[in-house]
Amino acid sequence: MSVARIAVVAGDGIGTEVTAQARKVIDAVLPGADYNEYDLGARLYNRTGEVLPASVQTELAGHDAILLGAIGDPSVPPGVLERGLLLKLRFDFDQYVNLRPSKLWPGTTSPLAGVKPGEIDMVVVREGTEGLYVGAGGVLHKDTPAEIATEESLNTRHGVERVIRDAFDRAQRRDRKHVTLVHKTNVLTHAGNLWSRTFAAVAAEFPGVTTEYQHIDAASMFMVSNPQRFDVVVTDNLFGDILTDIAAAVTGGIGMAASGSVNPERKFPSTFEPVHGSAPDIAGQGIADPAAAILSAALLLEHLGRHAEAARVTEAVAAEVASRTPGAPLRTAEVGDRVAAAV
Amino acid sequence: MSVARIAVVAGDGIGTEVTAQARKVIDAVLPGADYNEYDLGARLYNRTGEVLPASVQTELAGHDAILLGAIGDPSVPPGVLERGLLLKLRFDFDQYVNLRPSKLWPGTTSPLAGVKPGEIDMVVVREGTEGLYVGAGGVLHKDTPAEIATEESLNTRHGVERVIRDAFDRAQRRDRKHVTLVHKTNVLTHAGNLWSRTFAAVAAEFPGVTTEYQHIDAASMFMVSNPQRFDVVVTDNLFGDILTDIAAAVTGGIGMAASGSVNPERKFPSTFEPVHGSAPDIAGQGIADPAAAILSAALLLEHLGRHAEAARVTEAVAAEVASRTPGAPLRTAEVGDRVAAAV
Numbered sequence: 204m205s206v207a208r209i210a211v212v213a214g215d216g217i218g219t220e221v222t223a224q225a226r227k228v229i230d231a232v233l234p235g236a237d238y239n240e241y242d243l244g245a246r247l248y249n250r251t252g253e254v255l256p257a258s259v260q261t262e263l264a265g266h267d268a269i270l271l272g273a274i275g276d277p278s279v280p281p282g283v284l285e286r287g288l289l290l291k292l293r294f295d296f297d298q299y300v301n302l303r304p305s306k307l308w309p310g311t312t313s314p315l316a317g318v319k320p321g322e323i324d325m326v327v328v329r330e331g332t333e334g335l336y337v338g339a340g341g342v343l344h345k346d347t348p349a350e351i352a353t354e355e356s357l358n359t360r361h362g363v364e365r366v367i368r369d370a371f372d373r374a375q376r377r378d379r380k381h382v383t384l385v386h387k388t389n390v391l392t393h394a395g396n397l398w399s400r401t402f403a404a405v406a407a408e409f410p411g412v413t414t415e416y417q418h419i420d421a422a423s424m425f426m427v428s429n430p431q432r433f434d435v436v437v438t439d440n441l442f443g444d445i446l447t448d449i450a451a452a453v454t455g456g457i458g459m460a461a462s463g464s465v466n467p468e469r470k471f472p473s474t475f476e477p478v479h480g481s482a483p484d485i486a487g488q489g490i491a492d493p494a495a496a497i498l499s500a501a502l503l504l505e506h507l508g509r510h511a512e513a514a515r516v517t518e519a520v521a522a523e524v525a526s527r528t529p530g531a532p533l534r535t536a537e538v539g540d541r542v543a544a545a546v
Numbered sequence: 547m548s549v550a551r552i553a554v555v556a557g558d559g560i561g562t563e564v565t566a567q568a569r570k571v572i573d574a575v576l577p578g579a580d581y582n583e584y585d586l587g588a589r590l591y592n593r594t595g596e597v598l599p600a601s602v603q604t605e606l607a608g609h610d611a612i613l614l615g616a617i618g619d620p621s622v623p624p625g626v627l628e629r630g631l632l633l634k635l636r637f638d639f640d641q642y643v644n645l646r647p648s649k650l651w652p653g654t655t656s657p658l659a660g661v662k663p664g665e666i667d668m669v670v671v672r673e674g675t676e677g678l679y680v681g682a683g684g685v686l687h688k689d690t691p692a693e694i695a696t697e698e699s700l701n702t703r704h705g706v707e708r709v710i711r712d713a714f715d716r717a718q719r720r721d722r723k724h725v726t727l728v729h730k731t732n733v734l735t736h737a738g739n740l741w742s743r744t745f746a747a748v749a750a751e752f753p754g755v756t757t758e759y760q761h762i763d764a765a766s767m768f769m770v771s772n773p774q775r776f777d778v779v780v781t782d783n784l785f786g787d788i789l790t791d792i793a794a795a796v797t798g799g800i801g802m803a804a805s806g807s808v809n810p811e812r813k814f815p816s817t818f819e820p821v822h823g824s825a826p827d828i829a830g831q832g833i834a835d836p837a838a839a840i841l842s843a844a845l846l847l848e849h850l851g852r853h854a855e856a857a858r859v860t861e862a863v864a865a866e867v868a869s870r871t872p873g874a875p876l877r878t879a880e881v882g883d884r885v886a887a888a889v
């Protein structure tokens with residue numbers, strides 16, 4: 204049996220460039236893994252009109268994890284690749300823990316005055332299979348003055364409880380052991396009430412973990428005024444999408460923002476990808492920063508139980524970033540080489 | 547006939563303290579206005595169980611504008627006062643333009659390194675009567691493992707078009723004449739498509755205004771990495787709630803964040819209130835900053851067509867804030883006195 208079967212979906216734009224580095228680093232730290240490459244994204248769609256052929260999805264399901272680069276291109280209408288590929292994988296592979304660590308690394312600069320490396324260290328546990336992302340909605344009387352469009356947020360006790368429990372599990376293994384629930388209970392009273400009650404119930408199982416609640420608007424403000432206060436944050440799909448981009452911004456941009464769409468039971472493969480997009484404007488030049496992609500590979504290793512290997516990759520990326528000369532040009536492949544050599 | 551009939555809902559916590567200053571300043575600049583005070587908020591609710599008695603609502607409807615302080619207290623369950631008072635006024639009085647200017651004023655400091663006063667100057671035009679705020683949703687199988695909770699976002703062409711047109715109108719009267727639409731068209735495809743199509747249609751009526759689209763996650767990031775880029779932003783109710791708190795954070799906090807819930811046709815009274823809450827922790831001490839409340843009064847004057855008076859109030863607040871000694875204690879009433887004397 205193979206050490207690990209990894210599906211590689213490098214995708215569009217800089218996706219292919221950064222994914223090559225992530226793979227290089229996994230290879231260095233976990234020799235003998237099997238890779239299968241899948242050409243999905245804008246190219247496939249523009250050539251064939253297909254986004255995720257059923258046969259490919261079946262093959263993907265046979266892997267331990269999916270290493271994803273970036274999906275998206277201005278030539279494709281909004282939603283097609285997102286709904287048809289990224290979100291389809293999250294939903295069909297029950298990737299209910301959308302994991303997004305944010306850390307201000309040595310060598311990086313926060314746009315926030317006076318915040319120093321090491322001071323921000325949080326992980327947002329974003330629900331990945333429910334909420335407004337389910338695609339429940341429609342349009343009536345399109346293109347007439349009577350048009351209405353709806354979007355429905357669906358939240359189940361099942362879905363809310365499991366992601367909250369995952370957040371508490373993680374908090375318990377961290378230094379500060381603190382979980383913040385973020386929602387908008389004063390307006391979204393139905394879903395908010397379900398989240399609050401479930402949060403309280405799960406919290407009772409973790410007496411060693413301290414808790415806090417914040418509305419999404421207040422939390423977004425605190426992400427700017429005092430991001431140091433956050434340890435583990437648990438929230439719904441849409442709020443998590445927004446909060447993690449603010450968290451990335453205050454930790455110096457999406458250059459270091461890794462993510463995992465995780466099925467913790469490993470019943471289905473989990474997907475690991477940088478938060479950044481395909482960046483068509485700089486694609487093909489070999490200048491994209493692969494740090495976020497390599498850190499996503501570290502999350503992948505962690506998920507496969509390769510804790511020591513994951514730690515080595517994370518440390519190597521941190522060291523590489525800390526050693527950079529501010530303002531000096533960056534070569535994608537050289538960063539990958541340096542990290543691969545260091546692990 | 548009276549110069550203006552203003553309903554005063556000072557509300558909870560520091561609401562009463564800051565509203566007194568706002569009223570003092572309106573009095574100084576617009577002598578002869580009639581005021582009626584309404585005791586609404588946590589006190590009334592805790593005493594009587596009522597939030598907005600029908601008779602009070604009828605009386606409020608007879609005013610030109612409502613000056614509101616802050617509503618909310620930990621003793622009241624989440625949603626009761628928000629849904630029953632603040633949102634009820636927005637919906638029943640058709641306050642579809644939720645106006646939130648954000649400016650980095652001289653004398654204030656942004657938490658963002660290197661951003662200087664004068665560089666951030668935007669107004670978010672947030673839709674105020676639709677979206678996820680309509681309260682459409684419910685709970686099934688409560689407190690069982692089968693529980694589900696829903697929230698529905700309702701968007702009409704009517705509602706979307708009028709707020710977008712308002713945003714373009716405002717942009718046309720500003721220096722940069724630029725409108726950014728913020729939504730999440732790649733996930734909320736139904737509502738997103740309605741917003742995008744309507745935005746394009748209205749934009750065609752304003753050839754002198756430049757336009758741009760951003761996803762809410764990207765816009766939230768830009769609010770931190772490059773808030774200078776925004777001029778007028780138009781967005782839905784929930785995204786506007788979040789974005790305006792980030793905008794407040796990067797312009798030095800909610801101390802200067804004013805807002806108006808506006809019915810532009812003046813068929814119903816509009817509400818003007820600071821974005822900050824009732825701050826029970828500092829209530830009663832006379833140390834709350836009334837700047838946001840007074841700037842909200844300036845928005846009120848502007849709405850009533852008192853452009854010169856509004857400008858004088860805004861300038862007086864700006865001057866007062868610029869004259870403050872950093873770190874020196876602030877007395878609510880003295881700030882009010884100084885601004886009232888200056889206008």
Ligand SMILES: CC(C)[C@H](C(=O)O)[C@@H](O)C(=O)O
Pocket residue numbers: 285286289290444478732733763
């Ligand atoms: C591309 C888009 C569908 C996706 C999301 O909204 O989840 C992205 O923004 C992310 O955060 O992974």
Ligand SMILES: CC(C)[C@H](C(=O)O)[C@@H](O)C(=O)O
Pocket residue numbers: 389390420628629632633787821
């Ligand atoms: C108090 C709450 C209902 C309100 C909102 O969500 O609109 C507040 O956050 C605001 O921004 O005015």
